[in-house]
Structure formats: structure tokens, C-alpha cells
Amino acid sequence: MIETGDKAPDVTLQLADGSSTPLGTMLGRTLVLYFYPKDDTSGCTREAQDFSALVDAFEESGATILGISKDTPKAHGKFTEKYELKVALATDADGSVCEAFGTWIEKSMYGRKYMGIDRATFLIDKDGTIARVWRKVKVPGHAEEVLAAATALGAGGGAPAAATV
Numbered sequence: 001m002i003e004t005g006d007k008a009p010d011v012t013l014q015l016a017d018g019s020s021t022p023l024g025t026m027l028g029r030t031l032v033l034y035f036y037p038k039d040d041t042s043g044c045t046r047e048a049q050d051f052s053a054l055v056d057a058f059e060e061s062g063a064t065i066l067g068i069s070k071d072t073p074k075a076h077g078k079f080t081e082k083y084e085l086k087v088a089l090a091t092d093a094d095g096s097v098c099e100a101f102g103t104w105i106e107k108s109m110y111g112r113k114y115m116g117i118d119r120a121t122f123l124i125d126k127d128g129t130i131a132r133v134w135r136k137v138k139v140p141g142h143a144e145e146v147l148a149a150a151t152a153l154g155a156g157g158g159a160p161a162a163a164t165v
Helices: 042-053 055-061 073-083 096-101 142-154
Strands: 012-015 020-022 030-035 063-069 088-091 104-109 112-117 120-124 130-134
Touching (some): 012 096, 030 042, 030 096, 042 063, 042 073, 055 063, 055 142, 063 142, 073 088, 120 142, 130 142
Parallel strands (some): 030 063, 063 088
Antiparallel strands (some): 012 088, 030 120, 104 112, 120 130
């Protein structure tokens, strides 16, 4: 399980345009990776809209946002267009990125157990160190909380005291 202070896993991300990039190429600035279960569902849509509404403030803080789910690049494209999202989305079709970050977990709904993506967010500093982790995210107010942490990190304030939520 990835925790605050760990180095970010060396994974390759498939972007919505179908291209692939190693996570390491995105370092050099603060990175917000948020994992979500599925495009175009109520909670995931709200979360993407909340991050999109704050994308300019994240940019000002020196942070880039990237949402990750197992949806296809084509589905990400439709999702982005439908809701005019301003955040980049990546596909984890083979589950390797979710596995590396510990977000592929057993869930339960109506007594039925199944595997799925845990809604989680990772704030990664410019050197590739995990500065903050949020697990079992509740969407309301989450983007604002992540922005505050990213701003503090960008200002040289380091990770807030409560490093794992």
C-alpha cells in the first residue's frame, strides 16, 4: 500500500488520446492523481467537474491533475466532451496502475463482493515522492481539500500534518 513519503511507482499511463507516457515524465511539478471507478456515473462525474472547476487554481499552485479509471480512451473522450471537463484522464485497462497504487480492492454492494477501483487521490511532489494520500474519498469538498494541500506543497509548505486520510 502506497503511503506518504513513499516514492511514486514507476508506471506507464495511457492517456485519453491513446498515447502512453511513463509517470516519471510528468514529474518536475506537483501531480495530483485521482483514481475513480467509472466515467459518467454520478459520483465520478461530480468529482471530475469539481476538479475541472478548480483546474486554473491548481495550475497557479504548480499542480497538474490526472484522473485514472479503467474506462477506454474513447469513453474518456465522450465523458470529457459531454461534461466539458478540463482535467486530463488516463486509462488503466490492464489494472497495473491501480495495482501499483493499491486502489484495486474488494468492494461489497448489497452483499455481493466484487473487485473495483477505490476512490483515492495521491498528491505527488515534483521529485516523485507521495506528499499526501486520501483513501475512500467522499466527493463533496474533496477537490478543494486537495487544492489546499497542493497549494501548501507548491509554496514550500510541505505536506500537511495529517498526511493520510
